[in-house]
Amino acid sequence: xxxxxxxxxxxxxxxxxxxxxxxxxxxxxxxxxxxxxxxxxxxxxxxxxxxxxxxxxxxxxxxxxxxxxxxxxxxxxxxxxxxxxxxxxxxxxxxxxxxxxxxxxxxxxxxxxxxxxxxxxxxxxxxxxxxxxxxxxxxxxxxxxxxxxxxxxxxxxxxxxxxxxxxxxxxx
Numbered sequence: 001x002x003x004x005x006x007x008x009x010x011x012x013x014x015x016x017x018x019x020x021x022x023x024x025x026x027x028x029x030x031x032x033x034x035x036x037x038x039x040x041x042x043x044x045x046x047x048x049x050x051x052x053x054x055x056x057x058x059x060x061x062x063x064x065x066x067x068x069x070x071x072x073x074x075x076x077x078x079x080x081x082x083x084x085x086x087x088x089x090x091x092x093x094x095x096x097x098x099x100x101x102x103x104x105x106x107x108x109x110x111x112x113x114x115x116x117x118x119x120x121x122x123x124x125x126x127x128x129x130x131x132x133x134x135x136x137x138x139x140x141x142x143x144x145x146x147x148x149x150x151x152x153x154x155x156x157x158x159x160x161x162x163x164x165x166x167x168x169x170x171x172x
Contacts, residue, residue: 003076003127006158007042007142010053010064017165019067019157020147031099032115032126032143034108040144040155042069043130048139051132067157067164073144074152075124080140090114096131119145124153 015024022038033039043049046066054061078084079095099109115126125144129135147155157164 001076001078001127002072002074003142004072005044005142007044007069007071008046008049009042009067009069010049010061011067013063013065014168016065016067017167017170019159019164020069020155022144022147029103030143031095031097031109031111031131032128033145034103034112037145040125040147042071042142042144042155044127044140044142048130048132048135048141051130051134051139052141054132065164067159070154070156070158071142072151072154073124073142073147075122075146076127076142077118077123077125078127080127080129088118095128115143115145 009019011019012024015021020040022040025033025039025041026037027035029035030039030041041052043052049066053064077088079088079090085092094110094114097110099111102109118126124146125142127140127142130139130141144153144155147153149156
């Protein structure tokens with residue numbers, strides 16, 4: 001599917017000078033990407049971005065920068081409903097897995113296997129339910145493994161007034 005939308009992310013200040021890098025996910029790994037593989041995690045609402053940034057610790061958030069993104073990406077696989085997951089051959093338990101535990105013991109989480117298969121079939125990313133603590137049924141995330149500044153996988157951070165830092169030195 002083609003997703004044309006505004007999405008959101010709460011950026012760690014160290015990544016605010018390059019808000020579409022996917023570098024944090026590459027360094028640390030995530031639910032849908034192993035360490036060493038870049039991914040861009042975006043929330044479909046400000047509410048969802050806040051839940052994701054809190055990492056399950058409601059009311060406790062480190063300093064972050066809220067950024068919105070204009071997204072126009074083709075080849076997104078929608079996994080937000082039972083019907084769309086069934087059509088893609090994906091089970092909820094594969095997405096909502098204990099990925100951190102699996103990663104800690106050197107096992108590939110089922111969610112990585114799902115994304116690898118979908119990427120091999122041509123997907124640029126997935127639209128998935130949020131599994132953050134407190135997430136509602138309509139809280140969704142877009143996780144991209146292919147994105148850039150041009151179509152068909154265009155993602156642009158909205159910064160019309162130049163408020164994001166240009167580099168790490170500009171924080172001073």
